[in-house]
Amino acid sequence: MVTVPRLVIAAPASGSGKTTVATGLMAAFTARGLRVSPHKVGPDYIDPSYHALAAARPGRNLDAVLCGEHRIGPLFAHGARDADIAIIEGVMGLFDGVSVPEPGQPVDFASAAHIARLLDAPxxxxxxxxxxxxxxxxxxxxxxxxxxxxxxxxxxxxxxxxAGHERLLRDAVAGLAIPVLGVLRRDNRVAVPSRHLGLVPAAERAPAASDAVRALGALIAASCDLDAVLAVARSASALDARPWTSTRAVEAPAALGRPVRIAVAGGPAFTFGYVEQVELLRAAGAEVVVVDPLRDETLPDGTDGLVIGGGFPEEHASALAANTNLRAQVAALAHRNAPIVAECAGLLYLARSLDGHPMCGVLDTDMAMGPGLTLGYRRAVAACDSPVATAGTPVTAHEFHRTSALPRVALPDNPVRASTQPAWQVGHRTEGFVTEGFVRGQVHASYLHLHWAGVPGVAERFVAAAGRARGSFGRGSGGAG
Structure with missing residues (x-):
């Protein structure tokens, strides 16, 4: 049973101020000395970056589509262990979930209301x-x-x-037996800048993001009754859920001499990665190290595999291009058949170019920003064997980008193109299945984001591929080839 006090911060619609209130509450309670567990409903990866600053622990997502509703309680219990209070920021309007639920699913599936019901949270x-x-x-x-x-x-x-407006609002709801827990005045000083895919991630705004989070905490502490909010959270009943656990850690084979070393891209250009992904890699026996493609000129010594998640490389294309040594090392790592998994931003980085700037050249494609937004959950099937899955494996993923591949130049004898296969067959309402992504050797690159907690076995498969690559090529040399 899980007895962590908890509450969901929701709203009638997007843009109402959920992130302001949720992040501010996290910061305010943390400043009081409480251990706060921060969560976000849905696949959003920007809000959790501010949650993590506010609570000084990883922001975690609760996504019933990517992970299955049966895992929401366990994932929550895992993230909220040893916390004094858990604050869960909703998504869109309270009852807004997927546009077309699957048969048997509630009409508000994956909404904040759905998560609140699953967690029995006020x-x-x-x-x-x-x-x-x-x-x-x-x-x-x-x-x-x-x-x-x-x-x-x-x-x-x-x-x-x-003050008059506040009195009017309080009087209006006085007969509803729903307490007013806070009143925030208009204050542009705590606004967080946005751009084409939402808020600017916290890692791109350091140290301004930390200052903004502290300001939000002070604003909420002055504008909300924190004791009353805590009482609401403590009114949640015990939750019947066993904490999610990653696979039992495995020892590195004696021949390898040390754990498989997996580099994970980070820094301002690659800000998105579910924290459970790293936990799963470690549980599968890997040592996880971070590489910042904006600043690090080499891969970590002994890199056996590379994970490049989401982010905004288009905002840093010139600086990424200027780091020629790291780009060459990534290409060499792919050439020696070490596994590389790249999602969305990672796909852009592995391409030949991005908005005219040279990238790693692992994939025979050029990428560019465009005016259209591609957004939504996807049902897909692995089109071939890869470090991610065996052919035919079904997955649920999420897609969110404004870039696309430029038309290819006709080069029928290009060996890179000839050795590349699609990564996924993605279900499309009007066109049936369409192919997406790239698999070349042990490289898997796609626009689709997976939550590895919802696809059991991915981490073990990836770490095993990294171990085989090292066994074939000897001790990793940071991708120098």
């Missing part, structure tokens, strides 16, 4: 009151009564204009 509703008065009572009452399995335990009014 909900605090953040309402943007900037353009409303007494009508706010109808909004709050409607959300409180929409689903009696979701307990709306309090409300926070955001962007309130004046």
């Amino acid at each position: 909900v605090v509703l953040v309402v943007d009151a900037s353009a409303t008065g007494r009508s706010v009572a109808a909004t709050v009452a409607g959300f409180a009564g929409w689903d009696d399995r979701v307990r709306l335990a309090g409300v926070v009014f955001n962007r309130v204009g004046s």
